[in-house]
Amino acid sequence: MKRFWGFVLKEFLHIFRDTRTMLILFGMPIVQILLFGYVITNELKDIKIAILDQSKDPVTIELTNKIISSGFFILDRNIKNMKEVEDVFKEGNVRQVIIFESGFGRKLNREGIASIQLIADASDANTANLVVHYTMAIIGDFVREQNKLTGSPIQFIPEVRMLYNNELKGVYMFIPGIMAMILILVSAMMTSISIVREKELGTMETLLVSPLRPAQIILGKVTPYIALSFINAVTIIIMGNLVFGMPVQGSIILLLAESILYILLGLSLGILISTITKTQQNAMFISLFALMLPTILLSGFIYPIENMPKVLQWLSLFMPPRWFITIIKNIMLKGTGLMYVWKETLILIVMTSLFLGLSIRKFKIRLE
């Protein structure tokens, strides 16, 4: 045991003395979150909208002015009837059409209730979602102001329709996605590189000739990355919460346990990669191409799985991040317990044991 910890200590020394490794380990998660968070999802400025006002009364005019003067939206045009809605979207500039029902102000005065329809072009899902949320916020604000003025409660019923992409993937998608990507990258890529480095330097031989058992060597190489990946997971959860308001509705313990399971999966993948590669560069390329791209493209992180061709949907079944994203989205957003994600958890466990088994076999063959 003492032998083992001395070896783990050395592994930590390697990591802490290498600025590049430290940057990848701790800089990357933070940069990624901020990048995805701000650049990709939150930029909303001068979005073109069209308005179909079937009522044209003081209330709709005031609300229209409020929406346009918010700075987020530009009125591209006023349209006359429902038929034009489709044309407007097909031209491609307008992202949202706001429709006031006829007699809007009258209904509001008489019944205290009126309907607005928001139709968004959801071919760009994230933007569509944001556009709608912003519009609703402005309408909500307007309702509150009106209530203060009149004293009698009024109510708008916004009806939202997402065109072209009903299965809207929300803004909260990116934090589980980033977590899935970074954890697998750190645990698989970093471990495979660090194991292969020992092979390249020839120190692996020295270690194999020593009384350390092969399993101890691998475990020793992997232990620091378990710790560091875990710190990464916690950082991402905290940053997601503080900076972007990503909630954790469910059990935090379950969330962390699932993260550890996923980290172990990444590590076993990393070990497998290290058994089939001879140079650090190879290990890095395999990790990047086999892990990062599929994580981004096939896990449902950015592109909804439901919209993929059947073949890719099948392929995505073999992507560990897909299952992990489903699990943590459920825990974080819906607050579900293990009861609802046990299937996905089981899949991750099976994958982990498969990768571990394969790498043990590979490792033994190499030693023969």
Next chain:
Amino acid sequence: MSEQKETIITVKNLVKKFGNFRANDNLSFEVFKGEIFGFLGANGAGKTTAIKILCGLWAPTSGDINVAGFDIYTQTEQIKRNIGYMSQKFSLYEDITVFENIRLFGGIYGLSRREIAQRATDLMRRLDLEHSRDKLISSLPLGWRQKLAFSVAILHKPKLVFLDEPTGGVDPVTRRKFWDQIYEAADRGITVFVTTHYMDEAEYCDRVSIMVDGRIADIDTPSALKEKYRVKNMNEVFLKIARILPDQNN
């Protein structure tokens, strides 16, 4: 000189096959306690394969092998604890310090903290490295690194140390100095098993074996070999053997 000596390595009919290729073809030899045994041969002659088998890294295809009193098939753990090993590539970690390297390998070989501290001080004094205790290995000149690597390889006082081309890519002066260290180790009773393809180094060994195409072509003291082949130095011995053996095969 060899009759009354104790053996530390006994190899009988060692065969190692990779598919149909016989990397080691029926090797039999003995290494005696305390000697410097040179394991010579061209690249690809099967030296590295044999050394990996003797260290317990690879299993042989067949043959009886005993290293440091332990059986190669059933007692690899004991063998590993009783041997030292230094490969042709550097076996120290460049991005950690001199002392940290010593501590790491001392720990791996099960030395106590006090033993490590004591032997580290000793070693650094002997190598004149006291002022470099906390320097990274990468900041040391090549010759120093090599000396240190060797000292670390025998830090746990093994009965036997395997050196796999320890002087590859080093200038002749540094090589000569390195051999002084090997003599010192031999004086302390450590048996040295060294592979090399520098024939001048063969002269420094007590006995040498010369491998050609997976077989041991000859084995004896350097002076006996020179006499047998009627040449002046080991380089010529090697050339003669390399020329004769393929002819015998045909």
